[in-house]
Amino acid sequence: MAELKEDYRKEERINGIVYDMSPSADYRHGIVNSNIHAILKQHLKNSLCLSFMENLDYRYQPEKNNDYVIPDVMLICDRKHLKGGAYTGVPRFIAETLSPATALKDKTVKKEIYQAAGVSEYWIVSPKERAVEIYYLEQDNYILKYSYILQDDPEDIYYNADTVIYLREFPNITMKLEEIFENIEV
Template sequence: MPKLKEDYTKQEKINGVVYNMSPSANYRHSIVNGNIYGKLREGFKGSLCLTFMENLDYRYHVEENDDYVIPDIMVICDRKHLKGSAYTGVPRFIVETLSPATALNDKTIKKDIYQNAGVSEYWIVSPKERAVEIYYLEDSVYVLKYFYILQDDTEEEGYNADTIITLRDFPHITMALEEIFENVE
């Protein structure tokens, strides 16, 4: 019997354990993801790379098991690893946007998964704090390279809303810190 819409639950399977990701995160989560996705989609127009937002399973150990995660945002450039609703290659860039239910996994287990898989750049974004942590893979280990907390009041010391963030592997793609958190109060 097919699932009814109200029976649908979003899940991830990590180390054989199924994590229920329902109910959905609050609206700020979606706003931030949409803001980043829009900049990436625009930047990759005409490219072989594709950007996915919350809708593609990443099967990171396909040769060992059927575990998968669903990154909030994922950029892939090797399309031969796209099959159905899953990707089995190495993404070039991943963003996880924190919500109370997933924050611990995003900062620990999933960060380790992406590091071990060889994902070059990983962002952890907090809509609540309006903060971005940017990790680069260096010698097979993630190194926190940048950490920003949006200060968009021009009267305050540390104003940084116009700070430009550039993707390391894709220097033609940039976004201002204020663009990531546009419409997030």
């Protein structure tokens, strides 16, 4: 019987440079992505839009090159741009969950990619800080509109766990701050 090789590598290609994304990030990264994805998926029932979590290449300049990134969570509504394991349209929403290995790239390079591509809403989520930054595309530039750090102690003056967040283009898709970080301990 042939031996199975452990040769699957998760990678992204930006400006012709391949970035190795293996090994996987901390388990909290996956919990946060799963929480956001599950909420999106629940609200997208009977919709033409689809939510993807860490499993679809986003080819952001298919007419120019074969570069791609793999967003942690991505919401797409134009299915004609789905082919095989890639999407070549413009996502309506992307969330990147920070890890020590990807934080700088998520906050700079990938943010610039999504901005240039016209992604209307971009979230940067930090499991470690239990924080969310929400950027809206306005006049071709991302503007930080909301920034939250979860405070889930009801006795604290800054308690905000029940704060409701919604997607700008999809106001029916709502989630509480505490739902994003469910099962993430401090």
